[in-house]
Amino acid sequence: DTEVTQTPKHLVMGMTNKKSLKCEQHMGHRAMYWYKQKAKKPPELMFVYSYEKLSINESVPSRFSPECPNSSLLNLHLHALQPEDSALYLCASSPVPSYEQYFGPGTRLTVT
Amino acid sequence: AQKVTQAQTEISVVEKEDVTLDCVYETRDTTYYLFWYKQPPSGELVFLIRRNSFDEQNEISGRYSWNFQKSTSSFNFTITASQVVDSAVYFCALSQPQGGSEKLVFGKGTKLTVNP
Numbered sequence: 001d002t003e004v005t006q007t008p009k010h011l012v013m014g015m016t017n018k019k020s021l022k023c024e025q026h027m028g029h030r031a032m033y034w035y036k037q038k039a040k041k042p043p044e045l046m047f048v049y050s051y052e053k054l055s056i057n058e059s060v061p062s063r064f065s066p067e068c069p070n071s072s073l074l075n076l077h078l079h080a081l082q083p084e085d086s087a088l089y090l091c092a093s094s095p096v097p098s099y100e101q102y103f104g105p106g107t108r109l110t111v112t
Numbered sequence: 113a114q115k116v117t118q119a120q121t122e123i124s125v126v127e128k129e130d131v132t133l134d135c136v137y138e139t140r141d142t143t144y145y146l147f148w149y150k151q152p153p154s155g156e157l158v159f160l161i162r163r164n165s166f167d168e169q170n171e172i173s174g175r176y177s178w179n180f181q182k183s184t185s186s187f188n189f190t191i192t193a194s195q196v197v198d199s200a201v202y203f204c205a206l207s208q209p210q211g212g213s214e215k216l217v218f219g220k221g222t223k224l225t226v227n228p
Contacts, residue, residue, distance in 0.1 A: 031213065031214075041220070041221075042203055042218035042219065042220055042221055043157070043203075043216075043218060045215050045216065048213045048214075048215060050213045055213035056210055056213050056215055058215075088155055090157065092157075097213040097214035098145055098207050098209075098214040099145075099162070100147060100159045100162040101147075101159065101216065102159060103149075103156055103157040103158075103159075104156070105154070105155065105156045106155050106156065108155075
């Protein structure tokens with residue numbers, strides 16, 4: 001089973017709201033990733049968790065806050081977002097870093 | 113720095129035609145991994161293949177085949193007898209070690225449209 005699930009599928013939030021995106025995998029993968037993808041662009045890496053520790057933060061603004069409660073779960077907490085943060089947010093996991101990443105279906109976020 | 117170039121922005125073919133998507137990469141690492149992903153209109157990226165730098169054997173999987181040539185730093189992807197369901201954006205990617213972990217460096221993608 002190579003499934004990564006993400007909730008919600010769609011999210012509309014105001015600039016003063018606080019919301020969270022959730023990602024889950026039950027493949028025993030030890031690396032998990034958050035990406036942001038704008039229309040007609042490749043995914044941009046935001047964060048990497050390796051063995052439940054944050055190993056890469058691509059200078060993402062602090063209004064995005066990742067959390068890895070356990071090896072199966074990855075959250076992305078959102079606060080005081082800007083309209084330009086509207087995008088498709090993709091979660092991925094891999095058995096270990098450098099192996100292929102399996103992506104979830106994404107959360108389409110709109111900030112109003 | 114690592115870089116992946118997919119020079120073809122968009123390709124349009126008629127069903128049953130063969131099509132090749134080009135990927136050229138730059139890296140100073142001697143050990144690296146190359147990947148192809150497919151992103152259909154639904155949005156989910158689908159893993160297609162991973163190739164390590166020491167394995168230059170070409171690979172075939174059904175209608176898909178990949179040609180890896182270190183001498184030209186290329187990792188091209190061919191779809192034989194294309195079908196409408198192959199319509200998608202295809203990304204080539206290169207692994208880059210960073211901070212004790214790895215990140216993917218993606219090309220800009222090639223949008224393939226297969227017309228009936």
